[in-house]
Amino acid sequence: xxxxxxxxxxxxxxxxxxxxxxxxxxxxxxxxxxxxxxxxxxxxxxxxxxxxxxxxxxxxxxxxxxxxxxxxxxxxxxxxxxxxxxxxxxxxxxxxxxxxxxxxxxxxxxxxxxxxxxxxxxxxxxxxxxxxxxxxxxxxxxxxxxxxxxxxxxxxxxxxxxxxxxxxxxxxxxxxxxxxxxxxxxxxxxxxxxxxxxxxxxxxxxxxxxxxxxxxxxxxxxxxxxxxxxxxxxxxxxxxxxxxxxxxxxxxxxxxxxxxxxxxxxxxxxxxxxxxxxxxxxxxxx
Amino acid sequence: xxxxxxxxxxxxxxxxxxxxxxxxxxxxxxxxxxxxxxxxxxxxxxxxxxxxxxxxxxxxxxxxxxxxxxxxxxxxxxxxxxxxxxxxxxxxxxxxxxxxxxxxxxxxxxxxxxxxxxxxxxxxxxxxxxxxxxxxxxxxxxxxxxxxxxxxxxxxxxxxxxx
Ligand SMILES: Cc1cc2nc3c(=O)[nH]c(=O)nc-3n(C[C@H](O)[C@H](O)[C@H](O)COP(=O)(O)OP(=O)(O)OC[C@H]3O[C@@H](n4cnc5c(N)ncnc54)[C@H](O)[C@@H]3O)c2cc1C
Ligand code: FES
Ligand code: FES
Numbered sequence: 001x002x003x004x005x006x007x008x009x010x011x012x013x014x015x016x017x018x019x020x021x022x023x024x025x026x027x028x029x030x031x032x033x034x035x036x037x038x039x040x041x042x043x044x045x046x047x048x049x050x051x052x053x054x055x056x057x058x059x060x061x062x063x064x065x066x067x068x069x070x071x072x073x074x075x076x077x078x079x080x081x082x083x084x085x086x087x088x089x090x091x092x093x094x095x096x097x098x099x100x101x102x103x104x105x106x107x108x109x110x111x112x113x114x115x116x117x118x119x120x121x122x123x124x125x126x127x128x129x130x131x132x133x134x135x136x137x138x139x140x141x142x143x144x145x146x147x148x149x150x151x152x153x154x155x156x157x158x159x160x161x162x163x164x165x166x167x168x169x170x171x172x173x174x175x176x177x178x179x180x181x182x183x184x185x186x187x188x189x190x191x192x193x194x195x196x197x198x199x200x201x202x203x204x205x206x207x208x209x210x211x212x213x214x215x216x217x218x219x220x221x222x223x224x225x226x227x228x229x230x231x232x233x234x235x236x237x238x239x240x241x242x243x244x245x246x247x248x249x250x251x252x253x254x255x256x257x258x259x260x261x262x263x264x265x266x267x268x269x270x271x272x273x274x275x276x277x278x279x280x281x282x283x284x285x286x
Numbered sequence: 287x288x289x290x291x292x293x294x295x296x297x298x299x300x301x302x303x304x305x306x307x308x309x310x311x312x313x314x315x316x317x318x319x320x321x322x323x324x325x326x327x328x329x330x331x332x333x334x335x336x337x338x339x340x341x342x343x344x345x346x347x348x349x350x351x352x353x354x355x356x357x358x359x360x361x362x363x364x365x366x367x368x369x370x371x372x373x374x375x376x377x378x379x380x381x382x383x384x385x386x387x388x389x390x391x392x393x394x395x396x397x398x399x400x401x402x403x404x405x406x407x408x409x410x411x412x413x414x415x416x417x418x419x420x421x422x423x424x425x426x427x428x429x430x431x432x433x434x435x436x437x438x439x440x441x442x443x444x445x446x447x448x449x
Contacts, residue, residue: 001328007287008306008352030353037348038330040307050306052353078342082403102418103396104333107342108349190331191417 003040007049020051022140032108035117067174073112073167092180112167120156121192125222129214130198136169177202179283183276185268187259193217195269199276203284206235218269236281245273296364311335311346322362333419336392343399362391373439383432385423
């Protein structure tokens with residue numbers, strides 16, 4: 001199918017885009033269009049006007065930010081996957097970007113688009129939660145504000161952003177002593193995660209000094225698995241890890257569908273947690 | 287509302303009247319009669335519609351024609367130089383990389399982008415590269431062989447050009 005009719009404006013500047021969004025007439029942003037256009041083609045989404053931000057240089061690219069990274073919202077997965085600064089400072093972001101969907105989708109899909117879209121099975125939200133990234137948002141009336149990734153995702157396709165806001169940048173803190181790994185089990189049909197887990201771990205010799213684990217694809221919304229905090233001050237003991245992974249998904253409402261029944265999703269979520277933690281622990285010690 | 291949009295396709299400029307909602311693939315096929323670009327799905331998954339936009343492989347069913355304004359688009363019709371086929375086209379022919387041919391234009395254009403990034407890939411890397419292109423006939427084996435063979439030809443050509 002093709003989308004219902006809409007008007008289209010290619011924004012010449014961030015200010016122009018903010019002005020159009022401030023009209024509050026249902027205008028939507030289009031970046032890579034790889035979540036928006038499929039939904040508009042199915043007529044799950046309609047908009048009277050699209051404002052195209054994909055060519056705004058102000059919103060694109062990667063820079064050093066303190067010891068971490070500043071990533072422009074319209075930076076594509078392909079750019080992230082091969083960016084030397086991303087690979088050096090925060091390799092997990094490059095690894096995840098390189099593994100999302102296929103070459104064609106990675107050439108168009110943007111990291112800001114993925115985060116603003118907040119598909120509960122998308123990969124980057126879990127990475128941003130585990131790394132404790134911050135998101136910079138901007139609107140004409142409200143100016144600039146910063147939202148913590150850990151407080152940003154409110155539900156399936158629901159975030160802390162208003163319709164007038166533009167997602168401009170992602171701030172990723174320096175990794176310090178931490179290392180991060182993402183492990184996912186993907187649906188064979190769609191490629192989206194049935195369970196995806198990002199673990200970020202810091203070590204003092206053999207002992208875990210810091211741990212954050214975020215889980216996507218399993219529940220209604222990406223979440224930080226607090227149960228894994230009990231791994232702190234341990235030496236990544238397998239029995240403790242297995243128990244913590246079980247507890248992390250025990251209370252969750254997990255919906256089954258044609259891709260996987262609920263019991264299977266719960267099981268692979270546990271396995272993904274265990275593998276992500278073990279590998280992040282090894283990487284932090286390397 | 288229709289508007290004029292100028293598209294640079296295979297080195298030629300075309301001005302067409304399109305609605306903003308017109309998908310690039312439909313403008314290529316239905317307005318410009320460039321039917322080498324195919325439509326195989328409704329879900330952005332099969333890759334039959336792949337074209338190059340500024341050298342990058344893109345699914346033209348998930349791109350608005352208006353978004354492509356000001357870019358350089360290459361379709362399968364624009365790959366050969368006169369009567370001389372592109373090394374990927376030659377290799378698909380020689381290695382039997384196609385049966386019905388429906389997936390072939392998309393496979394080849396994806397491979398053009400991929401080999402520009404990775405001129406000497408392993409079989410495994412080739413298989414990952416064509417993840418977004420579905421083929422219902424070949425079982426992929428000969429497609430992988432064709433891309434591998436074209437990579438060698440392209441490397442030899444580049445070495446020749448450098449010498
Ligand atoms: C075949 C296929 C397979 C895929 N597989 C995966 C996968 O395995 N894992 C995965 O995580 N994703 C997957 N995706 C989704 C892909 O990652 C999307 O491209 C990405 O999620 C959205 O980025 P975009 O730039 O295309 O956003 P768009 O589609 O342009 O926009 C998406 C939404 O975000 C809003 N938006 C975009 N940018 C901004 C901004 N800067 N400020 C405010 N709002 C904004 C738009 O208004 C829209 O509502 C897949 C997509 C396809 C088509
Ligand atoms: S027609 Fe474009 S991906 Fe199938
Ligand atoms: S050759 Fe028939 S679909 Fe690939």
